[in-house]
Amino acid sequence: MLTYTPTPPRSSPSFRERPWLLLLLAVAWLLPGIFSRDLWHPAEPAVFTAIEEFFAGGNMWLPTVLQQPYFEASPVYIWVAALFQKLLYPWAADAYAATRFASLLFTVIGLMCCGNAGFRLLGQHQGRSVALILIGCTGLLTMTHFLTGYSVVFAALGMCLYGFSLAPTRVIMASLLLGGGWALLSVSVGFLVPSTLMLTALVLPLSSHWRFKRYYLTLIGAFVFAWPLMSVYPFALLKSNTAAFSLWWNDFMFGPFGGMNNFQTAFSLPYYLKNILWFAFPAWPLAIWTLTRSKLAQHGWGVLASAWLLVIGFLLAINPHQYQEHLVWLLPPLALLGAAQLDGLRRGAAAFINWFGMMTFGLLAIFLWIGFFAMNYGWPEKLAERSHYFSPYYTPEINTIPLVVALLFTPIWLWAITRKHIRGRQAVTNWAAGVTLVWALMMTLFLPWLDAAKSHAPVVRQMEAALSPELKTALSNKLACIGVDRNARTARIAWAQYGTINLATDADECRYRLVQQPKGSAVPQEWDLIWEGARPRNKTEGFALLARHKPKDDIKPIE
Template sequence: MNNETISSKTPWWVLALALAVCWVGIFDRDLWTPDEPRDAAVALAMAQSGNYVVPLLAEEPFIEKPPMYFAVAGLAAKLTGGLLGNVGAIRMTTALWGLGVLWMTYLLGRRLVDRTTGLMAVLLLATMEGFVENMHWIRVDASLAFFVAAAVWCFAEMFLADRPWYAVPAGLFTAGAFLSKGVIGPLFVGMGWLGFALPCWLAQWREQRRVRLYIAPHLAALLAFAVGAGIWMILLRVVGGKALWDEWFWDNHVGRLTGTSTALGHLHPGEPWYYLQTLAMYSMPWLPLLLLGFWRFEKEARAGGLATLWKNPGLPLVLWGVGSLVMLSISVTKRDIYLLPAFPAFALLCAMMVRGKQPRWIGGFYAFWMGLCAVALFAAALAPLWSSFLPAGVRAHFPSSLLHFGLRHLAVAAIFVAAVFLIWAKNRWSAPIRWIAVTALVYIAVFAVPGKAIDEAKSMGAAYKAFVDRIPVERRERAAAWGFSETTRGGLYFYAGASFQRIHEMERLDAILKGNDPEFDSVIIDREKDLDALLKRPYRILAEGHPGSGKRKRPLFWVEGADR
């Protein structure tokens, strides 16, 4: 399968399907845990307060992350929240960041190989599990991924096309990565920079040409980065003060990398292979292509040696992707989403494998994959039918969208028919096009039926609002908060506009129940299943709420002393 064959058999509707995946499920669901209630509340606070320097969570400084994502999301909520709703407006920014990542991936593929490779990388990345999941989630990693990809593309233009003037936007994009998630942003860019700088310098050395270090452009990039990132750092120091600045830098950045900030969580010491599992999961269903890409790169590197290695277009991608993976593995703090900014490199490596003839096992795997997709679509379309045969006790735990036929099931049935047609249309389009199209259809169907069921189970907005409504307005300022998670703080603020001052000392909790505290006369307790063991004195439950469902339920209790 040559390049022209792929290009001529890449119809517009395949790209439309892949891009449609970026938009389904954006506007028609509630905030989901983890992260969304917290990050959406921070963005909403920016929209309401106009403070774009110090992020706030429930009226308290929240400086785990710089403000880039929150500021853009807050601006979107301010401009379009009335039309789309605050949840849809904020989540829309994630989708837009995702489209930006796809565009940068295309530009990288076009520069590194050709337009066809860039387009195929877009199609593959848009249908990778990790990309789809994270570009539908309100998280700062979406903006981080965009700025990293944009900065790496600029450096690729400088090294591959000898365009030193791209160094300045590279520095600005690197500043954007820093303002999205802090120090890790420039480190990610550094891995991409290494991927394109090293082969360029190696080629010049092998060909006995003058090695161009681009010293002046790099200094210009550094200056652009310093200006872009430094402005916010100075403002944070001036507006927030030294204590807040130290908390942001030393606790949330240095502490996360070294594992000394244990209270921030996500610690995985002694797990050097953690991200291999993430890579396998996030790259599905294109993991076989990625493995093939690594295998072919290693084979070609051994066959040609150093003399031809620098000519291999896969070298920048391997250095960028594997370098990012190693960098993250060194850190004690680990989480699957942290690998997201490296995925354009892996998608491009997969796209290069689509250009040539694939081994028979690749075709066999994706024949099985498409069959599995068809079965899943069939089951989703008929969910109300087969669920009727389940025991009543099991059905009682099913969301209503899985028990009753509706337009969503009809849409999934149509998607099933389209998928079956694509599976059998072997002579109309190339195999990779059909793999991508069927995969995109499955994602769209997932958001239509299973996604709706998940939303019914995870939605917490109504429960948070109902709980706050049960607290008289005149008593809210005298209610303290105990054990509040970031999710609870964000959910109460986002849905009910409520914030409660937190207390942490058992002595003060006891004083409130006794009626001896000068500031509070009651307390709201979060996620405590054994109130008797916690309170250790007579109490009265004034209101109770259970946001979420199943094991994710977060019990909320408003209590006061029984003797009041």
Template structure:
């Protein structure tokens, strides 16, 4: 039976919806990436600046504003039906849907009919994509830009004009999402292809690059020009510190890179696309890299990893674009697994995800029937054990539907040649769906700032004036503004500000050092699921300002 008849578009569409939609709504913005991203989105949504991203009243020049602007538009469209942060997060779902389509088109352009859906299954199955693809931050828009530009390169030998438009637009989207990394990587790949391989050394590829340059130019010029016209200082901060500084080591953005970080990360992050890609390269590349179908994805992976490895900062989310060429390469050999190996992997996937689903259902039933979370000691380190669960009919119905669909799929998996890949991706989708429905309220109670800041706000008088802050991170400042309407006055920026209250963030293990000059502790607290950070609210003693500040002792969260 032909491959495209076995793996149908309606089936892939349903599985894609089951993967993408759960987890997009139903929780507050989470640290580390969502909280500050939504802070900027919130400013744009409220009529703020489109040229200079603003976070809690201050310019935030790490990234260009495309994702923030698009998420603010989506939030405006859906905020009548959803909380604002959930409505904004739908933008990530839209970018993810576009990425899935582009991955499929890239594989189809590379391998021919029927392989596009295989690449989509390999892409969806990647462990590293699971959580990040459901959060609202710029790397999801960057991923879509990479997927579009990669599709342009895959198409360049057959339809150069359309390929150039896709390549240039994808580079522009990537640039407006996260800066120079997209033009740098895809520009290197596009130039190195004809330099290294004769199959790409032709007029069609040259025509594709010419069209791509024209298509990318507006994306690369308009916003930087507007930013420079607004503030040359902010332009240099964005260009020099937040782009070149990541590679030269003086930006201090994100976690510092460690030797062989991505070599250690990729085996689990890109599973199962990575082993399938290696299998494809081995089975199809016995003549070396003489086949154009192998040249593009292999070169793209090498260039991406080289650029990521050269950066002074590292993070798993930075490796998301690598999943695109790996998934396309995996589609070439996914059907070539020996039948015995395929059957064994299929049964391992069934056992693994069936067991995980049973654990998730068992934990949820304990919460429902006993009225409190299960007494599992390993969970107590991450989740609050005083959480009070409530039955949610819609979440329960979705979880039942996902579980039933997975069981029905197992009965028909033998009909597909790529059954181990489908078994893995469907099982991963089921587990994610159960976590995002049955367990989401408990997870959100641990990661949300809402309860903590509500407790702090109750400790403040109705007319408290300005609120100063010390060591308050960008995530916390964003959530403080969104959830309380308070924009803190940072001591690091305005040390001479005279506020009657100061919010201090520090490590729970450190000895608390109160501000100097007659302050007393009013409140202290932390997120229920984070025992490492501590927040302390100090109020001036009444003699310091001549005003009576109502302080009745510590108000713990």
């Protein structure tokens, strides 16, 4: 009698874990973009100026830019950036690169905390998946490699997530991390975001998964640790500068939402829904996959991530300011949800993510290589014309070390994407490798081209080249001066960083004046236009050097 014996199901192929590959990928993702470039507009010049003024004896609790309070950057970030500049400049890096290591450090802290939280909440190997998903999110690139205080926010959010994950096993460490994260958030982004996360922590016991003794002890310890720390900054600011404290209290206490006297809200949900599509990819589609596969209420991590997303999502929806960086508030829970069911991702979905990444990053890499030849060798001609249009101050420049780095990254990426038996974790790894490849090519092949477009250095050099030899001599001998308005902050910072001429702030006696206005603006009747310029394709910001028709009789040398 014929019988049918079914074929035994194939077991899923086992994959050898290689932690060193994750470390190598993280290093390759972190380092490009830190070195060999100027300060890029808009945030970097202001933050670096705040660090310089801190070095010059400024108030350690009140960052200032041109002696004006600057609440956009956390004092903690200024301290750490100043420390890195002290440690690394000039023997290991230039001043700009040395200070950027602060952003790198806080990003590493955030990645490690989120990864460890994934390990604690989801199980072995899932921490790596959380870290890979975050590396693959392009929204983290700018805050990692630029001078911006938002890397501190990412680190603080990671500390909070890690603190929640440690509550079942290590109460003291969980309390320190959770309370420290709240305190760091309060000094970085105002009191509203940490207060919202505190409220989230208080309501978690509504779920049975968070209704246990160790969690209650963690909450008590976190609040006991956080509240005194959160009061240090306002108390120190009050004692050191009463006027600045009043400004912070009235306008900046709640971060982007304002202060006690002008608390503001607006409907910003469409803006953040639109930008999260690229900012948090692939975290958000993987999180949706988890939603379709798991009942979040049945898991402690699901309750935590859902509550976090709901309350912080509401804050974003009513945020009066539309800044892409604020979407980092959602990245830790999204990455956690994305990693939860990553190993259960269907082979077709994993293959699609892998294919989409191969096509997207492969085409971008090809375009970047062709663009490199176009801007340096003039071929293809049309692309060379467009590259000159967007960065007209760029002069062809080929540096050996960046070129070698770019040549190494490309075959390594090709090797990574040609592996067989692609599953969820391998697809996410390949996506992160693709992001790293494109970023590395941009920060090696295209770095001088981007630097010429985003830095004010070429504009400053153009203005100084336009000065006559007689005027240069008079300026060096302090027989003439160039005035600038106190409110022209961009001009004052740019010429202080890249210029060789000292501008005189609000000096009406100067015959010459540097004004900050759109290129092509009308010149006042009493003045003649000597020079005007702007960064490429910038229609709202420009600079002009003016001279009076006749010098004033009472012009005196500048002391």
